[in-house]
Amino acid sequence: MNDTNISSDPELQKLIERFPRLFRGAQPAVWSHVPVGWSAIVGTLFTGIDAMLNDDQAKSFRVEQVKEEFGTLRLYVSFDRIDADGVNPNPTALRSLVDAAVAASEVTCYVCGAPGVMRKLGAWATVRCDAHASLQARAVLRHRLVVVERLRAARVAGRSRARRCDVRAGARRLGGMGLG
Structure with missing residues (x-):
């Protein structure tokens, strides 16, 4: 993993420092970007995920990528192990946290965090x-x-x-x- 590929993203860096269990103290494996306008949304999402995980679950969990795609927030995570003993978090609860964050990103300006709407600008869909x-x-x-x-x-x-x-x-x- 190349730790220099995204270290210039200050919003992501703040989240890595704030939620070391979710990132295991390192940069995501895949290029990621947290826009300033969505930093509160992503922070709320990670607060919910962090609260949902017990220590064993946190050891198997990792944020792989955070980004904007097709105008809305995308989050990719991985689990090191899956077993029947409940080591992994409840997928329904995790999905509802992510869905709420995606829904919030659909109406929040990517740049500043003010209320926004999905717009087509050139070839891009974006919330502004x-x-x-x-x-x-x-x-x-x-x-x-x-x-x-x-x-x-x-x-x-x-x-x-x-x-x-x-x-x-x-x-x-x-x-x-x-x-x-």
């Missing part, structure tokens, strides 16, 4: 408040304008090259047919 949605929309528009300008510049610069290629391709075609 009105203020951050307009900032994001402007950034997407600026990016699209840059792409369009680059395509136009490439097209203008490439026209003379394209004509030369067409002539050469035509000459080869003619030559290949025995006409040249």
Whole structure:
């Protein structure tokens, strides 16, 4: 595991320090990110999970990844062992904690934590408040304008090259047919 892959995420780092039993004191195995706007939601989720686990269960439990996917919170966990003696937490209780956190993320701005709605910005689905949605929309528009300008510049610069290629391709075609 590469401990440097996510250490620059301050929200995740705070959660690792606050909930060492859930992370076993280390970075998740897979790249993770906790956005500032959702840090309270994730903190509440981890508080519930930590309270639910006894010491034996905590030894087998590990947070593998926390991230945003398709606009909402995703949490991936693992258990080292599964047995009939109740070592693993109640899956129904765990699922309800995660479902509540996902539902909260669906209406909470990813950036600031204010009430938000799911929005499509470019190719991405994301939850944003009105203020951050307009900032994001402007950034997407600026990016699209840059792409369009680059395509136009490439097209203008490439026209003379394209004509030369067409002539050469035509000459080869003619030559290949025995006409040249």
